[in-house]
Each structure stands twice: as C-alpha cells, then as structure tokens.
Amino acid sequence: MDPVPMLLAMTYRAMGDQFHDRLRQIGLEPLRPAHGYVFRFLKEKRATTVDIGQHLGVTKQAAAKIVNELDEWGYVLREPHPTDKRAQYVTLTTKGRDYLKFADNLWSDLExxxxxxxxxxxxxTIRQGLAAYLRHVHGEDQPGLRPVW
Amino acid sequence: MDPVPMLLAMTYRAMGDQFHDRLRQIGLEPLRPAHGYVFRFLKEKRATTVDIGQHLGVTKQAAAKIVNELDEWGYVLREPHPTDKRAQYVTLTTKGRDYLKFADNLWSDLExxxxxxxxxxxxxTIRQGLAAYLRHVHGEDQPGLRPVW
DNA sequence: CCAAAGTAGTCAACCAAGTTGTCTAACCTT
DNA sequence: AAGGTTAGACAACTTGGTTGACTACTTTGG
Structure with a gap:
C-alpha cells in the first residue's frame, strides 16, 4: 500500500497539472505556484519583499527574483514605504487581482x-482531516509554505 | 478557504519534514524522496536506468545521476543485462533493502x-478518496511520480 | 542477410531556482 | 552621535534537473 504522503504528492501533482494546462490554454505568463501564493498573500496584507520571503519560506533574495518577474509582467508594482526609506511595499495591480480571481474560479472548478x-x-472529510492534522503538527502558527514545488 | 491542493502540499511537506528529521537523527546519507521512490520501484521489478527514469518521469541522464549516487553509497549495484549488452540491471543491495524496511516502518509510525x-x-477516508481521485484522473496507467519535491 | 532505424548509457554544456556572502543606505536604540 | 540591525541589490555558487551529441549494441523490414 502506498504511503499516504505519496498519495498526497500525486494528487497535488494531478490537480496542479490540470490547473496549469488550463491556464496555459488562456495564454497567460508561465506563473508558478509561488507566484500564486504571493498574490494570495498580497490580497490580505501590504507586504515588503522581505515579508514575502518570510511567508514563502525562502530567502529575501529568492523572493526578490519572484517580485521582479511579477513586476515585469505587470502583476504587481512597488510603492515607497511611507515611513521607511529603505523599504518598498509590493502591491497587486488590477491585472494581478484579475488573475487571482480567475485562478480562484479555476481552482473551484477543479474542486x-x-x-x-x-x-x-x-x-x-479530506479537507477537514488535513486541516486538523496541520493544526496538530504546527499549532496556530502555520509555517511558511516552503517549496514543495 | 484554502484551495485543497494547498492543504495537500502543506500536509505532504509536514510529513516529509518529520520523516527527514528522524532519518537524519539516525545519520543516514542525505537521501531524497526520489531515492526512496527508486527503492520502492526496484523492490518490485528488475529495472535499467532508463526504466527508472521513466518511472520517475525524468530523463535518463537525471536518472543516471541518482543511480550513481545510490551506487556510491552502496544501496544498489549494477549487473550486466543477460541479453542486451548495452544495458545494465540496477538491483538493491542488502543495505538498500534494509533502508527500505526502515523507511517503511518510519512511514507507518508517522501514519x-x-x-x-x-x-x-x-x-x-482520505486514503480512499485520494486513491479514487487518482484513478478517476489517470485511469489504470498511473503516470510517473514527477517531482513535486 | 544486411542496411537502416532505434535504444542504453555516458559525457558535456546549459538552465532555473534556489542558496550564501557582501555591501550600502537607512533605521533603531541608547 | 555610535553601534547594532535591517531592506534591498549584486554577485558567485549549488542543486537537480534539461538538451544535445556520440558510441556501441539491438531490432526491424525489404
């Protein structure tokens, strides 16, 4: 019998592949899961590159690369931090918000x-079970989403 | 509400991390998931490097790297193919089989x-649900396990 | 039966997505 | 004002894969 994590990985993979395929049919940029997680994060809070890195569980340098791509493609823009001259807030553009909306629809189709x-x-049951397990393991402070991808 | 794939990824990650931590406490080589999948594959059939690549869903060159590592570390050995002088069968050593047994125990502890x-x-329910979904998506011929990792 | 096409494995160059390490400018103590 | 910390940028490196080319062997079809 397959270990449970194998089932998890394969299912994740299967859903992710379908998501990606349909996305490509629409002809969007080659956005990776990490980009999606950034959108989801930015919808909730204003954040700097460092914040994003923390949330993704990667270094700030890695986060900066991702933010650069998103900027080039027009999904986010940087605006000066109101009080800290070193820092910049990264915020979603309309294109970014539209993408997120589209992606959410796609996910719920797949679900x-x-x-x-x-x-x-x-x-x-699956949803609740997994959520319960994660609470069990991590308590309240869920960790970054460190790349599975 | 989190998309289901996010839950899958986070759970996979959480279990994998625990697995990895405990493994490291024992002081084994830094085996990655791909290595484990190779063990599991070799337990069932005799296979060449090309077969392994196919099963993992990577190129034969990538598979060859993995096999090389496993060979250096003494988990597998290569023996000449009985009928095809180009090819070599890769087979588990005792060390390889022991590892697999150990890992299986660890997985069932975690489960x-x-x-x-x-x-x-x-x-x-989770187990059956995910398995059913995979059958639904892929039919009988499950694809390679292409890296989620 | 042999010539052509295909395949196993190796070598080498490259690529993507991360890492560490270093630096500057700005910030936060005290 | 001084010393430690932090945001962001730049560069070199690492990892785990890729594509491409080549040799030796195998398979196939006329």
Missing part, C-alpha cells in the same frame, strides 16, 4: 470535479 | 500518529 468524482462528503 | 491525531476512519 468541483473532484467532488463529483469522489463525493462531496468525502472531499469535505 | 499512526496521524491516525491518532485525526482518527482512524478519517485517515482511511
């Missing part, structure tokens, strides 16, 4: 298909 | 802790 395949209730 | 945290039945 819908999953629910159809294995049953609403099973999916709900 | 046991998970079961304790979220309930036997919930874990069983």
């Amino acid at each position: 819908g298909e999953m629910a159809e395949a294995i049953g609403e209730d099973t999916l709900a | 046991g802790e998970m079961a304790e945290a979220i309930g036997e039945d919930t874990l069983a």
